[in-house]
Amino acid sequence: MNTLSTQQGVIRTALGRMFVSPMAGIVNILVIGIALSLPAGMYVLLKNAQGLVAQLSGSPQISLFLAMDATPYSEEQIRRQLNDHQNIKSVEFISRTDALNTLSEETGLTDVIAGLDKNPLPDAFVISPRTSNAKQLDELRNELQKIQGVELAQLDSAWAYKLEAFVEFAHIAVLVLASLLSLGLIAITFNTIRLQIVTQRDEIQVAKLIGATDAFIRRPFLYFGAIQGLLGGIAAWLIILSSLQLLKQPLANLSQLYASNFALEPLSAGDSASLLLFSLYLGWLGAWLSVARHLSLIESR
Amino acid sequence: MITFDQVSKRYPGGIDVLKNVSFELAKGEMAYLSGHSGAGKSTLLKLIAAIERPNSGTVLVNNQNVSKLKSDALPYLRRNFGLIFQDHKLLFDRNVFDNVLLPLQICGFEYKESAKRVRAALDKVGLLGREKSNPIALSGGEQQRLCIARAIVNRPSILLADEPTGNLDAEYAEEIMNIFNSFHQVGVTLLISTHDAALLRETNLRIIELKQGAIQPHSRYAADLHETEDA
Ligand SMILES: Nc1ncnc2c1ncn2[C@@H]1O[C@H](COP(=O)(O)OP(=O)(O)O)[C@@H](O)[C@H]1O
Ligand SMILES: [Mg+2]
Numbered sequence: 001m002n003t004l005s006t007q008q009g010v011i012r013t014a015l016g017r018m019f020v021s022p023m024a025g026i027v028n029i030l031v032i033g034i035a036l037s038l039p040a041g042m043y044v045l046l047k048n049a050q051g052l053v054a055q056l057s058g059s060p061q062i063s064l065f066l067a068m069d070a071t072p073y074s075e076e077q078i079r080r081q082l083n084d085h086q087n088i089k090s091v092e093f094i095s096r097t098d099a100l101n102t103l104s105e106e107t108g109l110t111d112v113i114a115g116l117d118k119n120p121l122p123d124a125f126v127i128s129p130r131t132s133n134a135k136q137l138d139e140l141r142n143e144l145q146k147i148q149g150v151e152l153a154q155l156d157s158a159w160a161y162k163l164e165a166f167v168e169f170a171h172i173a174v175l176v177l178a179s180l181l182s183l184g185l186i187a188i189t190f191n192t193i194r195l196q197i198v199t200q201r202d203e204i205q206v207a208k209l210i211g212a213t214d215a216f217i218r219r220p221f222l223y224f225g226a227i228q229g230l231l232g233g234i235a236a237w238l239i240i241l242s243s244l245q246l247l248k249q250p251l252a253n254l255s256q257l258y259a260s261n262f263a264l265e266p267l268s269a270g271d272s273a274s275l276l277l278f279s280l281y282l283g284w285l286g287a288w289l290s291v292a293r294h295l296s297l298i299e300s301r
Numbered sequence: 302m303i304t305f306d307q308v309s310k311r312y313p314g315g316i317d318v319l320k321n322v323s324f325e326l327a328k329g330e331m332a333y334l335s336g337h338s339g340a341g342k343s344t345l346l347k348l349i350a351a352i353e354r355p356n357s358g359t360v361l362v363n364n365q366n367v368s369k370l371k372s373d374a375l376p377y378l379r380r381n382f383g384l385i386f387q388d389h390k391l392l393f394d395r396n397v398f399d400n401v402l403l404p405l406q407i408c409g410f411e412y413k414e415s416a417k418r419v420r421a422a423l424d425k426v427g428l429l430g431r432e433k434s435n436p437i438a439l440s441g442g443e444q445q446r447l448c449i450a451r452a453i454v455n456r457p458s459i460l461l462a463d464e465p466t467g468n469l470d471a472e473y474a475e476e477i478m479n480i481f482n483s484f485h486q487v488g489v490t491l492l493i494s495t496h497d498a499a500l501l502r503e504t505n506l507r508i509i510e511l512k513q514g515a516i517q518p519h520s521r522y523a524a525d526l527h528e529t530e531d532a
Binding site: 202203205206207208209210211212213214216 | 350373376377378380384386392394408
């Protein structure tokens, strides 16, 4: 029943129907392609933005500056608290003396510093948290700020984490957009198949009368939906690819200005496959819904 | 092979088209179904192929109660029949060859085997040279023969023909009856509806006559038909 040659026959039938009105078919595929390329393209940009954030911020650190009048005893107590804290990976102590030495070495202001009659720098802890999540980092910073004897808790590269939080928000926005446009894609296929069923009315009726099963009648419509979806996915993929190509040079110039070697990552093989499979599935689903809705309306007489 | 037992059929909002119809058609038998227009011939044939369902009574095909069949079993029942519809039901979006191919596609035959069978069926009805034509380009008689080719391509055991000689000249009608006779000879069961008086007058086949929704008790032979027509 489902031999290879009948499968090919069904695909041929489905494609044949597409070429009955090639213009309408091409418009459909373009609409699907554009609709899919919007969220998918934004997804690619976001993924790149995430890479950029990671590159710029490195691993997060919190600097804890102690009060100037901290005693060795209170320093020891704070160290113990930090070591016991479950969200802290490692703790490094930088004494005010070490800090001053580093400063004089790095700046070359040895004479000036030697001339000071009092070390102006506080003792400090540099903390590596376990998390790199912006919200958790902020909570940790607030918590550390409250420790007795801590003058200031400062989250390094806080802006990068804010950017990351924004990227996360944008991710959700893309997801919502993708869901809406997917519904649109299903609707397009639903309507295309509805029109096809109307024009194929005679064939469907005759086929039913001479012994066609519902599955036989459904199959070419489902294949049509799936193929149209897949072609739409390929269109989206090409749109994204060419858009990234257009962005490449301007972005390279920009990143040179910032002395960064940032380059746009295109769609990965896995993402490409997901895009194509997803669009194929959506087309199939739209066709399935349409067939379920409209085929029963055609009575076999 | 086909048994009607007290079958009645009424279309929604209409009167009884068939009233307590009972008859039997034996395996390998060939018979006419006669009656003037509107007598219920098409309806009776549709009941056999379960295209319509009776309001009461039973329709048996191969001892299978057709009216009780589940809808997913219907396709397989219908593959036993070669159906020749009164309104042809040819598809004008494809050529002659593809029209005859459809029943084989439905049954899932391999293309090569199908093509062979399609050409054999077209040869049988004398349309082999027209396989690439669109059915719309065929004459009335040729369209009728195309219907027959589509009905026989699947080698059915039962042929149901609804006024197959409907609007044809006597010459074409005879041609078509000859085709049916050749199927009768190889054991196919045939029921042919017609209101063609000339055809009925000449035949010595059994005639089942419908009148006002009932089978005329004495309508077995052509001679009897004459009497009822004269009365
Ligand atoms: N689908 C239908 N709905 C309602 N009435 C119908 C339908 N089909 C046929 N009829 C009526 O049933 C009667 C018998 O029709 P039909 O079986 O086609 O007769 P015949 O084939 O002998 O001319 C007619 O009066 C016709 O109008
Ligand atoms: Mg009729």
